[in-house]
Amino acid sequence: MENKVSVGLLGLGVVGSGVVQIINEHQEKLKHQLGVTVEVKRILVRNLEKAREVDVDPSLLTVNPDDVLNDSEIDVVIEVMGGIDTAKDYILQAFAAKKHVISANKDLVALHGPELHAEAEKNKCDFFYEASVAGGIPILRGITDGLSSDRIERVMGIVNGTTNYILTKMAEEGATYEAALKQAQELGFAEADPTADVEGLDAARKMAILARLAFSAPVDLDDVKVSGISNITAEDIQNGNELGYTMKLIGYADFKNGELETHVLPTFLSNEHPLAAVKNEYNAVYVHGKAVGETMFYGPGAGSLPTATAIVSDLVAVVKNIRLGVTGEQVVNSYYKKALKDESERFSQYYLRVNVEDETGVFSKLSNLFHEHEISLKRIIQRPNDEKKTAEIIVISHQTSEENFTNLLEKIQKLDVLKEISSYYRVEGDGNE
Amino acid sequence: MENKVSVGLLGLGVVGSGVVQIINEHQEKLKHQLGVTVEVKRILVRNLEKAREVDVDPSLLTVNPDDVLNDSEIDVVIEVMGGIDTAKDYILQAFAAKKHVISANKDLVALHGPELHAEAEKNKCDFFYEASVAGGIPILRGITDGLSSDRIERVMGIVNGTTNYILTKMAEEGATYEAALKQAQELGFAEADPTADVEGLDAARKMAILARLAFSAPVDLDDVKVSGISNITAEDIQNGNELGYTMKLIGYADFKNGELETHVLPTFLSNEHPLAAVKNEYNAVYVHGKAVGETMFYGPGAGSLPTATAIVSDLVAVVKNIRLGVTGEQVVNSYYKKALKDESERFSQYYLRVNVEDETGVFSKLSNLFHEHEISLKRIIQRPNDEKKTAEIIVISHQTSEENFTNLLEKIQKLDVLKEISSYYRVEGDGNE
Known part of the structure; x- marks a missing residue:
């Protein structure tokens, strides 16, 4: 062990610049x-001439990956270039050269985490990626270290800042989805092509990583059921608000007795739940441990310096392990077997909004169907539209299985008085459920 | 290194029982x-005959501390007996016998932490106390590890569950302090003698520990200015609510350029601040890092299993260090020097409620005094009491120094129209201040 640890960076974009800045300032x-x-x-950069956001000696820059991956003096490689295939190839080369790797690349870790871990372990290398989930929040270390003596049973998170910003603006300003998205794009909280964020894919990647670590189980990206926020209306958000619920894009993962349920879905959260107060571009992850009960980690989900802070925290951990001679020993193997819960075992409360003909007995027709399916109702709003001679009925149900609720929807679909099933969403966070 | 680590417990009360239960369940x-x-x-117990909350082999129990402290096979001592002098004596004996120590004893660590650390280091022993602050929240590890590459500038926390429960009941049910305290006592959230909690001493001890670790500075318990919640009225809480603020007992510590400000004071928090949503007996610690920005850690502040989880997390860390041969190396030394900010450098917004004679020009007399002291006002409520011919004036100010505000109060005290200065509190969490 020399008295110096040398780091090679793959990429010098927004996050890479933050890493260089923090390492320089914290010498x-x-x-x-x-x-x-x-x-x-x-x-490693793509373009040697490009202006950079951080002061960096031009002689450090190279366009040849071998200058990083084959430099025997480099101990640790930090991958902040993004993308899947090339990044994976470089990381595998780094492990083969016995270099430790830190990555901020959630897409890559969500898809190929287990394979990369196996390679790291084989070469006695560390592989950390705190920055890949919830930017500046030390949630992965919180899960693996802080709660190491507990059994984590459930993780619920707001793990995408773009969608949380959009939903906050819709709730606070009554904005439409389109207007809120435009505002988010103008402020830099949403990309020009926002698909991965608004359709929930980004959140699903983070949930796959979180669930894998929280449960020590082999969670695949495909296990995460996904739906995004692009169809949510200002009307539904307003209805939820009247009833005491806030719409959030919730990443959910639950693991008990070897049975896994995980999804990313627009969800009405009770205003009493701590996650309901997480606003704008902030992220938060709520962890339920068998012994500790409810804990929550809150912070910025993105941004140059927050993300870079997480990377440098990983670097500190790697350097400590190098000094102790214990690299490649972190426990990330899947310890438990996993089965996916089927829809008869997935329980939730539901919000349902239907449009019906406004005639006598229409509500009892609807409520009879709930009764037949043994789903009891917690809250009801009925609003006539005299002009159209229709009525809107909004209910919040108590807990039921997804299977049962799907069967109910089929029956409602056949009701003679039905004009339209306008929307339905999961409901979480009611303390008494 | 054998293939077994032996633990000795000092104390088998609520927390100690939880520790035994978790170690047994997580073998x-x-x-x-x-x-x-x-x-x-x-x-070690006081009474061999007493019924215990956990199944434990009676032959493990002893009333002789030497059976724990002088057993050469015991590697780690867990101190969950509480109290100051005896606990300190036992811990020093444990260090002298080269045993690592884990403690949940905030009173002891707040008062004698630096001395105990020095002894631990001298004997190459670990000394951890995650459970001493905010029970089940892994906040000390979050500060020392997760944010290790950042400079923490401010810590704000709700670190006492009893007072948070009382203030929540006062806010939500309009209860008086006395009624809410009684309810807390009946539910076991407050002790029969609640003094240490309600007067802020318990929170001050935790803030001393947090500030020491967050800032790597030699923070003493005496540095923490303290005031409790026993004089808070339902009226003030209601006024705050009207203005968009929630009353919380806030532990505050700020450290920039070697200058420290730390206190535990009843504080009106803007409802926009994440801490304002922390209810009932829950704790949360909000950390502002120079690079990462705002993060918050939320969870149960007390309870047998949450606290025991934190202790076993420490145990896991100690055992890892034993295996690596690096015990006694954690960095807890005070790295920075400390000066206390004087009152001309301590800035805050303020809430002030005064009772005045209800006559023409009374508000302008008061506002002139604010103007003379260059304190501008953000929100004002004026309420006449026709019967008593008095008026109540409530203001929220913009930022000013404590010195300036104290001078203002002296001038107000001399106003001819003044009946009474009813109350004043710090105000935090307005985003635009």
């Missing part, structure tokens, strides 16, 4: 904590 | 994580 503190100096030795 | 998981078995070998 003294890092040396104090680690007993060694940390040096950025080489940085 | 398999602990062995998987640590590669060794963990065994509770001896437990």
Whole structure:
């Protein structure tokens, strides 16, 4: 062990620039904590001429990946280039060269995490990716270390800042989805092509990573059922608000007795639930441990310096492991077997909004169907539209299985008085359920 | 290194029973994580005959501290007996016998933490106390590890569950302080003698520990200015509510450029602040890091299993360090020097409620005084009491120094129209301040 750890970066975009800035600004503190100096030795970029957001010696930059991956003096590779195939290839090369790897790449880890871990372990290398989930929130370390003596049973999170910003604006300003998205794009909280965020794919990737670590189970991205927020109306948000619920894009993962349920779905959260108060672009992850009960971790889900802070925290952990000679020993193997819950075992409350003909007895027809399916109702709003001679009925149900609720919807669909099933959503966070 | 780590407990009350239960239930998981078995070998109790909340082999119990402290096979001592002098004496004996120590004792750590750390370091022993602050929330590890690459500038927390429960009941049910305290006592959230909680001393101890670790600075318990909640009226809470603020007992610590400000004070928090949504007996700690920005850790502040979970997390960390041969190396030394901010440098917004004679020009007399002190007003409520011919004036100010506000209060005290200065509190969490 020398008195210096050398780092190579793959990428120098927004996050990479933050990493260089933090390493430079914290030289003294890092040396104090680690007993060694940390040096950025080489940085792979696409374009040597491009202006950078951070002061960096131009001689560190290279367009040749071998200058990072085959430099025997580089101990740790930080991958902040994004993308899947090339990033994976570089990381595998780094492991083969006995370099430790830190990545912020949720797409890659969600898809190929287990394979990359196996390679890391084979080469006695560390592989950390705190920055891949919920940016600046130290949630992965919180799950793997802080709660190491507990059995985590459920994780619920707001893990996508773009959608949370959009839903906050819709709730607070009565904005439509389209208007709120446009505002988010203007402020840089949403991409020009927002698909991965608004359709829930980004959140699903993070949930796959979170669930894998929380449950020590082999969770695949395909296990995460996904629906996005692009069909949510200002009307539904307003209805929820009247009833004491806030619409959030909730990532959910539940694991008991080897049975897994995980999804990313627009969900009405009771205003009493701590996640309901998480606004704008912020993220939060709510963890239910068997012994500890409810805990929540809140913070910025993205941004150059928050994300870079998470990466440098990983770097500190790697350097400590290097000094102790225990790299490649973190436990990430899937310890438990996994079966997916089927829809008869997936329970939830539901919000349902239907449009019906406004005639005598229409509500009892509807409520009879709920009764037949043994679903009891918690809250009801009925609103006539005199002009159209229709009525809108909105209910919040008590808990029922997804199977049961789907069967109910089929029956409602056949009701003679039905004009339209306008919308339905899961409901979470009612304390007494 | 043998394939077994032996633990001795000092105390078998509520928390100690939880520790034994968790170690017993998690044998398999602990062995998987640590590669060794963990065994509770001896437990110091006061009374051998007393019924226990956990199944425990009676032969483990002893009333002789030497059976724990001088048993050369015991590697780790867990102190859950409470109190100051005896606990300190036992812990020092444990260090002298090269045993690692885990403590849940905030009173002891707040008062004697630096001395105990020095002894631990001298004997190459670990000394951890995650459970001493905010029970089940892994906040100390979050601060020292997760944010290790950042500079923490401010910590704000709800770190006492009793007072948070009382203030929640006062806010939600309009209860008086006395009625809410009684309810808390009946539910076991408040002690028969609630002084240490309601007067803020318990919170102050936790803030001293948090500030020490967050800032790497030598923070003493005496540095924490304290005021409790026993004088708060339902009226003030209602006024705050009208203005968009929630009353919380806030522990605050701020450290920039070597200057420290720390206190525990009843504070009106803007409802937009994440801490305002923390209800009932829950705790939360809000951390502002220079790079990461705002993060918050939320969870149960007390309880047998949550607290025991934190202790066993410490145990996992100690066992890992034993296996790595790096015990006694955690960095807890005070790295920065500390000066206390004087009152001209302590800035805050304020809530002020005064009772005045209801005559023409009374508000302008008051507002002139604010103007003279260059304190601008953000919100004002004026309420006449026709019967008494008085008026109540409530204001929320913009930021000013404590010195300036104190001078203002002296001037107000001399106003001819003043009947009474009813109350004043700090105000935090307005985003635009």
